[in-house]
Amino acid sequence: MFILVLLITVLTSVNVFASDQQEKNQHKATPFSADYACFKGNEKQTYVEIYNQVDLNDLQMTHDGISYYCDYELKYTIYKDGALVREFQFDDLVNFDHNDEKGNKTRLNVQGILLQPGYYSCDIQLTDKATQKSQARPLFLDIPDFAVTKLIMSDIQIARSIYSTKQKNAFVKNGLFVKPNIYHSFDYFAAEMFVYYEIYGLTKEKNDDGYNADITCKIRKSNGALKKEIKHSVKHPTTDAVHSLRMSILELVQGEYELEIQIKDKNSKEKAINRTRFNIGWPDDFSQRDFVFDMIDQLKYVAPQWNFSGIITLPQQKQRAAILSFWKGRDPSPETAENELMDEFYKRVSFANKYFKQCQNKGWKSDKGKVYIQNGQPLTVYRLYSQTKQNAYEVWKYENQDKRFIFVDHMNFGDFRLIPQDAVEYFELE
Structure with a gap:
């Protein structure tokens, strides 16, 4: 009788997705995927997170006599109206105990920067240091202005898990570790979906003890049919608020969906709405x-x-x-x-x-x-x-x-x- 002996292997990086530009930004010809999400920064700039997921199978494995490793570099070059705005790079080294251990593994990372609102193009180049071979892909950035007086929402970030933590790294926002889903895609075994977003500009009356809002989350099929609706009310101590949502998707069948989140300020009656898409699919090409x-x-x-x-x-x-x-x-x-x-x-x-x-x-x-x-x-x-x-x-x-x-x-x-x-x-x- 065979007994299953599973060795749990977890890579120490993760990746994210949070905008509706998925189809435009995902190029299957390159060994990595890219996307971005925008959040409130300072009075003049928006905080932008750029996410990458690298397929390690496309990188050269190197052996140093003790262990195996993949070594690569990601270079980011950002332009606005053809003029260079910013350039930076990220170096990563992934170690393995055995050859071929990298099979079916990906490496995920995030780079956070501040940019003024506007339209940008970001060229991302991945270089395998072992072979010096490079591949590049574009990422187009539409950066909103959150430094406004009206009620407004950040991008909606679809995630595989969200949990509280005291850690401090690039994937932790406001005390929450967000393990994102860069493709907004869930396979047969996904029972639930996690969502992260932020609200800016809530108001209150002088005598109110908090900033109150009504939140409505709707999931629709690509044909517009409503499949799920969740409503709840919240109270926050400040005008800006952080929200995360854990939602069952077990009842959803294969297909494309739209998630809509509406915020209604109970005091000002203002509304803010944002939307994103996600997919329920199958991991293989079988019926x-x-x-x-x-x-x-x-x-x-x-x-x-x-x-x-x-x-x-x-x-x-x-x-x-x-x-x-x-x-x-x-x-x-x-x-x-x-x-x-x-x-x-x-x-x-x-x-x-x-x-x-x-x-x-x-x-x-x-x-x-x-x-x-x-x-x-x-x-x-x-x-x-x-x-x-x-x-x-x-x-x-x-x-x-x-x-x-x-x-x-x-x-x-x-x-x-x-x-x-x-x-x-x-x-x-x-």
């Missing part, structure tokens, strides 16, 4: 039916003793809820919005599908895929060749776990099959 069946079959790698046949007969939305409930019961940190065990599991499934596909079989169904999903990245991998049988063998060793797996290619077509550990052939290769 919904086949995709769900795959999800159910994959759960057998985690709990082989379970009978999952009952989930197959459920309606689609209940299937999704049942799968999420299965993972929720195994969440190593239920107090947080993320389920690290589930995230790591499906990263491994994605890696297996990409690198271990055999003929018409999906990678997660192959012997290599199964071992990788259940045990993670092997410490060492090497090939052996039999002079008598003319077969190729591949050995995966997990020294820290005192285990190894041996695969044999009987047909010499690259179709490696796992040798049972009680087979004579296994011991002949000791």
